[in-house]
Amino acid sequence: MIINNSLDEVKKREKALSIIKNIVENKGREFLHDLTGLSGGFIASPSELSLLETYVGPAIFEDALQEVGIAHMGGEKVLPLNRTSSGILAAILTLVKEDSNVVHYLAELPAHPSIPRSCKLVGANYFETDVFDEFTIPDNTSLVVITGSTMDHKVIDEGEFKKVIEMAHERGIPVMVDDASGARLRTVVFNQAKACDLGADIAITSTDKLMPGPRGGLMAGRKDLIDEIKIKVNQFGLEAQPPAVLAMLNGIENFNEDNLINSFDRKDQLFDLLSSKFNNFKKTPTGVMITPEDLAKEINIPHNLSDNDLAFIFSFIILKDYGIITIPAVGMPGASATIRFDLSTSDAFNLDLKDLTKKIESSFEKLLDVITNEEKCREIVF
Known part of the structure; x- marks a missing residue:
């Protein structure tokens, strides 16, 4: 080899x-x-570049990103991150307890490795399947994960998408959607609804996949969960820096x-x-x-x-x-x-x-x- x-x-x-x-x-x-399909980009004007200071940049561009990010992703609030994997890690650190279960449904195995790796880091039990009839939610489950579009662009059936969310919410379990490319692929090509509009509690996309944005992640969802996750993001330095936030903003606007x-x-x-x-x-x-x-x-x-x-x-x-x-x-x-x-x-x-x-x-x-x-x-x- x-x-x-x-x-x-x-x-x-x-x-x-x-x-x-x-x-x-x-x-x-x-x-x-x-x-x-991951070529991304960095769209910025000279006047915008002059504002990329440590505190000035976030004050201006993170506020503007809230409006366009919610329009793009749905949900109540968005959170910019340095990678999609960073957001997945932060969410699992926040929502998943040691020795609890995380179950994941996707259209085709395997899942992105950041998900099982993050579960291993917190000591959780991780299960994934691409057979809908085999998907179950065992007792002591902290989080249900759905992948909207796989690494090879296989898109989940929207009916199964909704059903998994319903199954989780019947048990009071939050749902996270890995919608790295799916936030655009599912919605534009397959005419599916935004993950948050389908009932997902949080969803995350890659801002360089199928759009002219930077390599980064953008999480959207319930305000209370986003605020909790943001604490972990800041504790571990997983937040997007001002240049990436600006590029995300312009990338979405130019999509x-x-x-x-x-x-x-x-x-x-x-x-x-x-x-x-x-x-x-x-x-x-x-x-x-x-x-x-x-x-x-x-x-x-x-x-x-x-x-x-x-x-x-x-x-x-x-x-x-x-x-x-x-x-x-x-x-x-x-x-x-x-x-x-x-x-x-x-x-x-x-x-x-x-x-x-x-x-x-x-x-x-x-x-x-x-x-x-x-x-x-x-x-x-x-």
Whole structure:
């Protein structure tokens, strides 16, 4: 195996960032194409930047964020955080007792690792399932978690969403929704209601996913719970700093639903082009993807690599050769190794899909050339 642990994933990510830096410095930003769906952005005017002081910034921008954040997420109050994972951690630290249960329903396993890791940190028992008929809430449950849209963009059924909330509230148990991309994907593409409007007590989204905001988290929900969670956030330094708050504010205000809708239409064209060469690509709501397991099915050459290794190597080849950024190359430890070509990002708007298909095919041929040479594969990734 090439990637064996979280440290390997950190080193892998550092290598990917060095490749990106090299492309920008030697060719220019226009030679990069971020197709992760997490490209985010930092929109700010010179007059706004001049206000990014330690206390002036929060005084101005956090107040403005309340209005646009509630409009975007629902709920009674919002809380900006430095990461979605930070908000999940703070919520679990606040609401979950040691030795109690946390149960999680999502459309497809696995959950984002920040959820079970946070439960382990507080000494709680964690259970997750993607089979609705198997979902139960045992005695001594502190928190019910729902994922609106998985890391691979599989969206929960709204009827099941409502039912899980009803089951929890019948027992007096709060519901937290991990709506990292779902806050936009569910609502815009699938016409579902906001998580808080469906009855969730708190919901959190990633402000760089499918929108032009910074890498950060925005939590919304009941005012009493947000205030309690905010105490933990401040105690552990999990709050978003003034620059991120400003970027969140402007990112939400500049979010364009049409971009998601257009990518929803273009994904069919890309899928059809790739299907002439490959058998195992699948559509996502905003593009196409291939899981590590499905990538392995495309390969008939004997090798000793894991399925995830194949995805990492493939993502590095297409990054270095063509400047195309996908999640396996740049993702944090524990992130999905599924390769997604997301067409909702600004870099994707003007891409010629036939040209993109040729680059994907070329990168796959290079993958076939190197997989029998493990040392060469390590060189590509590290």
